[in-house]
Amino acid sequence: MAKLKALTPLGAYEPLVDEFSGLSIREVTDRALASLAARIGQEQACAVAAKALLGADLPEPQTWAAAGDFTAWWMGPDQWMLDAEYAKHTLLAAEVKTAVGDAASVTEQTDGWCRFDLEGPCCFDVLERLCQLDLRSGAAGDAQRCSLEHVGVFLLCRAPGQSYSVLGPRSSAASLHHALVTAAGSVL
Amino acid sequence: MIINHPILGPRDAQEFTYLGDATLIDRPDPDAGNAAEAFHDYVYLRDNPAGEHKELWYHEQGDRSWLVVTRNTLTHEITDVQLARDAARARGRST
Numbered sequence: 001m002a003k004l005k006a007l008t009p010l011g012a013y014e015p016l017v018d019e020f021s022g023l024s025i026r027e028v029t030d031r032a033l034a035s036l037a038a039r040i041g042q043e044q045a046c047a048v049a050a051k052a053l054l055g056a057d058l059p060e061p062q063t064w065a066a067a068g069d070f071t072a073w074w075m076g077p078d079q080w081m082l083d084a085e086y087a088k089h090t091l092l093a094a095e096v097k098t099a100v101g102d103a104a105s106v107t108e109q110t111d112g113w114c115r116f117d118l119e120g121p122c123c124f125d126v127l128e129r130l131c132q133l134d135l136r137s138g139a140a141g142d143a144q145r146c147s148l149e150h151v152g153v154f155l156l157c158r159a160p161g162q163s164y165s166v167l168g169p170r171s172s173a174a175s176l177h178h179a180l181v182t183a184a185g186s187v188l
Numbered sequence: 189m190i191i192n193h194p195i196l197g198p199r200d201a202q203e204f205t206y207l208g209d210a211t212l213i214d215r216p217d218p219d220a221g222n223a224a225e226a227f228h229d230y231v232y233l234r235d236n237p238a239g240e241h242k243e244l245w246y247h248e249q250g251d252r253s254w255l256v257v258t259r260n261t262l263t264h265e266i267t268d269v270q271l272a273r274d275a276a277r278a279r280g281r282s283t
Contacts, residue, residue, distance in 0.1 A: 040282060061195050061196065061251075062195075062196060074251075075251065075252075076251035076252045076253055077195065077251065077253055077271065077273070132200055132202075132203075145249070145250050145251060145252075146203070146249060146250070147202075147203065147249040152248070152249055
């Protein structure tokens, strides 16, 4: 068997970290993702099955929640993204499909996305230059989809003004990274 | 222009794309006797009102839901916004 070595969305062997005074931008590559969409008329069965798997209710619109190994966020009406550590849940989509059966449709998303975690006291200053969301009135647990420098992303708030995760399409990883680093460079 | 999304609240129109007349929800029955004529009208004929207009908008840079927006084409005033699936189900579709 060929010896294959995984590349990060930015094309390197190791995740990139950019340090600014007051902000770090860290590429995150060790997460497995799967999307969950309740089927018509099966919304309740999907919610019950998902709760049994996740150990918590599926999150309300515009929020994310974590319980045990899993993180979930609302993507749209009756749709959620599920997230877990890749090493422990490599086959996350299969795991979720087994749990929800015919109540929902599950799609593997792991390699479709890139993720950058922003940490530091200058998050507001950088993100408000890139997207339209009113982050200053946001709270921990917010999960919104928005356009960030013309790239559609999920923006998860872990601590207001301090800690955010940005998930964008993997094929736009370099554009997204460029936007984040350029905005950070112009602020800091 | 601000569209008051039923789930997400007020959002800038820049996040949405416009499709057109919401009569697209009323797809004719392909097995009906007058299907050819009905589909001709469905595909080609549109009202062009100066005033209140129901239209389909897609929240592309948001939750990817389709909305039925009631907009006054003279003033751009938006008087009602519904999820398109709710509007369709209210007409007996996809129940």
